[in-house]
Amino acid sequence: MESIIEVNGIRKVYKKRKSKEAFVAVDGISFQVGKGEIMGLLGPNGAGKTTTIKSICGLLVPNEGSISIHGYDSVNDRNKALRHISAVLEGNRNIYWRLTVFENLEYFAGNRGMSKKEILPYIEELLDMFHLQDKRNEVVNNLSRGMQQKLAICVAMMAGTDVILLDEPTLGLDVETGYEVREILKRIAFEEQKTIIISTHDMDVVQDLCNRTVIINQGKVIANEQVSKLLNLFKTSAYKIHLKESLTEEQVKHLEHKFPIHEWEGQILNVNLDHEEAIYDLMDILKMNRTSIETINQTEVNFEEVFMKLVKEEAVS
Structure with missing residues (x-):
């Protein structure tokens, strides 16, 4: 399987406030993620999972080690590397609540330099895929949490990137909407060969959705294996x-x-x-x-x- 993301021995150390002590959040983590794979990135609170996620997204620079996305180093070729990844972090904060569903998709596509002519067919396709057609003119602030979460994933999809990183994609969703989101993600990975990394505490999502899981604890990888094998x-x-x-x-x-x-x-x-x-x-x-x-x-x-x-x-x- 072709590797899209390679994390090689990353280490991140934070200095404690008002102290000379150092805290090692991530200590030599390595793993790869293949094309079209859905991988679960798991760990208890304080394990180093968030630091790892932010490092992959380019929000943090590790003290040691490297991360490459589609062959581009995330530090030395940052812009080229991050061009291949989009993320939904901290729920649905990557959408504008005062804009409608359609306006959000149009706005974020424009941010990527896409013209209206080329994005309109794709917007319609996403609205159909995520069952949001009847909400297209609804202001986001008036939507349910489930609808907002689906729109947030739509916005990430609009970027057209090879990799989509999702932080708790089913958090707070009802059973029906959570199941719907899972089925859509499976379809995206299988039909469009998107690489999806899911950070979650919902183990049912991992068991149902992920091909493989990387489990982090105390800043180290303690498991990197197919879900079925575990x-x-x-x-x-x-x-x-x-x-x-x-x-x-x-x-x-x-x-x-x-x-x-x-x-x-x-x-x-x-x-x-x-x-x-x-x-x-x-x-x-x-x-x-x-x-x-x-x-x-x-x-x-x-x-x-x-x-x-x-x-x-x-x-x-």
């Missing part, structure tokens, strides 16, 4: 065990030592086995007090569970 990995290693009696304090102590990623409540144990032989270690702990097992089953996982387990594993490693 789901399969944790599906085969996650177990729910119903016991006939509670564990002893000694058993719990051994459990915490051997299996830091687990949940224990009453007589139900959820545990993550990081290798095949780990099942024997678990059985040895249960045999210590001859604890009887009622049932043992592999657990169906969703991507939210995958994300939380990866972050927890990083925290205890």
Whole structure:
């Protein structure tokens, strides 16, 4: 797959106010994004995700490392690099609330140097695609949040760039509109071969929409893998065990030592086995007090569970 974005070992350090101390927000992050790919960029609050996003968009310059967009260095060839990327950051702030839907699209296309003659057909196409035709003459301030969000994505599309970066594209949307936005993004990536980077806390969006995810924690990449592979990995290693009696304090102590990623409540144990032989270690702990097992089953996982387990594993490693 052709790489459109290459992030190579970027590091960003901030100096704390009124102090000589430094805070490392991003520490050697690297990844690539291919043409026509929808990639999820994830991370808990304070992980370095926002710094990474702003660096890709050219709003921040890393202290070390490099970012190239379509082969152009984001620092040395900044204008050429940023010509290939458009973004919807912080919700719908890239639209003018006192203009109508049509006027917003016309205005931002004009900012890109496009003539009215060449943009009118594309505006009509976008209004149809995003189901905004009946709102074309509506002032943005009067639109619902979902309509405003769809318009914000339309404005990003008007730029005609290879890469679209979306920050929380479904935040605050109702279920129907959120589903509609997801389907449109799939169509854009598949039919128009646009590269889409999505930063979100909505794990259902990641599971449904993204081909691959890069997860950042404490300024470093802790996962860079196909969503389907991560789901399969944790599906085969996650177990729910119903016991006939509670564990002893000694058993719990051994459990915490051997299996830091687990949940224990009453007589139900959820545990993550990081290798095949780990099942024997678990059985040895249960045999210590001859604890009887009622049932043992592999657990169906969703991507939210995958994300939380990866972050927890990083925290205890």
